[in-house]
Amino acid sequence: MSGRLVVIGGGQAAFALVAKLRALNDQRPITVIAAEASLPYQRPPLSKKYLLGELTLDRLLYRPETWYAEHQVDIRLSTTVTRVDRVAREVTLSDGSKLGYETLAFATGATPRRLPASIGGDLAGVYVVRDYRDADQLAEEMKPGRRVLVVGGGYIGLEAAAVARSLGLEVTVIEMADRILQRVASAATSAIVRDIHRSHGVDIRERMGLHRLIGDNGRVSAAELADGSVVPVDVVIVGIGVTANDALAHGAGLETANGIIVDRYGRTSDPATFAMGDCAVLPWQDMRIRLESVQNAVDQAEAVAAIIAGGTNPYDPHPWFWSDQYDVKLQIAGFGLGHDETLVRPGQREGSVSVWYFREGKLIAVDAINDAKAYVTGKKLLEAGKTPDRKVLADPQSDLKALLG
Structure with missing residues (x-):
């Protein structure tokens, strides 16, 4: 050995x-x-x-x-x-x-979880994105004017939807839960991201499941949704965890x-x-x-x-994440699991906003949408174990740096 x-x-x-x-x-x-x-x-x-x-x-x-x-x-x-x-x-x-x-x-x-074959998950034109080969195959499908169904309204599905829409494809997103991003973000963040996608022409349908995919000569051609409606599709992208x-x-x-x-x-x-x-x-x-x-x-x-190598220090996670969709950068510090309150703070620039998460009065996470200052401030506060003054945070004219004092 x-x-x-x-x-x-x-x-x-x-x-x-x-x-x-x-x-x-x-x-x-x-x-x-x-x-x-x-x-x-x-x-x-x-x-x-x-x-x-x-x-x-x-x-x-x-x-x-x-x-x-x-x-x-x-x-x-x-x-x-x-x-x-x-x-x-x-x-x-x-x-x-x-x-x-x-x-x-x-x-x-x-x-990535795949759709079962019993509902058409094995049809040609149905993709997950796990490795570069998946992405290569999907890239060949991304032709302007084609119709894409994204199954799942999490970050992976929404990022793929943004790419498809940016390339000129018609995009429908279906999400079984009450709202997109329900597992990973607050209702406030979901609403902001939903509005961004709809402003780009994406058809987002929440509380909507997939009944089955319909094939034509072995390739997907339509999707029957849980409400009985049928959506014509050329490509399906699966993002269900x-x-x-x-x-x-x-x-x-x-x-x-x-x-x-x-x-x-x-x-x-x-x-x-x-x-x-x-x-x-x-x-x-x-x-x-x-x-x-x-x-x-x-x-x-x-x-x-x-x-x-012989060290003795345990791993102390300080989670942070990001997601790029269109010209929007979503940066996340902390982990909002179990939050019981959120505060939405408009940013200094047009289109910038942040969502601050609290649990039992303590800051546990921040989502910053095109707002790097809010992200950096929130990350520093979380790493220091500090909870900001709520009045200062709620005032969009206040200087976020003051929260670090």
Whole structure:
């Protein structure tokens, strides 16, 4: 084993882990097992600039191939782990070979949920966006005048809707819940984002389910909605959430619950095994949550790298997220789960606004729409554990910097 670290996964968390270990001058042997044929690359741009054709895959790579050789990182592409033997401390690979380890790290991410075949989910023209190949296929479909149905009004679905509309396609978004973004944002933020999309000509239908997709010669041609109406469509984009890739860990006897359960140090129920990123269920403010974001993947992976290298500091998440839709940048600091009050503050520039979340009087999150000052202020307040003076915050003429005093 010679102290070898085996990393299962080839995404953001996997790369951040090995890069941080090498930055810490940790020279142990590292092998990364990556299922995709590509070197690790950024995924958020897939549903935005990459889909628009503004970025190519080589520009999404975290590092070129030479970096891995220079830093003595053995990366095996188009390879998966089929079995983990925690007693023997070895993994079996898809080519049948076995590889021993001293430390094991899961960075397996999550997989988008697909529509069942029973309602037409297997028809041609129905897409999820998980990797660059999905985005490449979808990009070929994005022709002006075509009709797109987006199933799911979360961030991924809305970002795809914005791209499609920007390219001149007719877009309908359906969301089963009472409102778009219901799982991740306040009613106030949902209303702001809804208005933005409708101003761009997107048909948003909330409290609307999908009954079935209708095919013509094996390709989707229409959608029958829950109210019985039929919408002609050429392309369907599915954004109905993800499922953590924890089956391999579960099969190895690790504790899982729609994700691999870890402690504050990223350790699983096996002290020699860690998990990080979208596949990890971590403790946070007396809760167990999965944080599906690039920020968490990087920060948690770097914290785990420090632990593996001999550090003792636990991972203390400070969540932040972002979403780009049209010319609108939505920046989110904190985690609004369980909020019982919101305050909407107009920004200083036209079209800028922020939504501040409170739980039992305490600030827990802020959504900033084209309002970088509100985002930065909110993020600093959250990191300091401070709750702003409500009167100052409610006055749009007040200086946000005063809240940091």
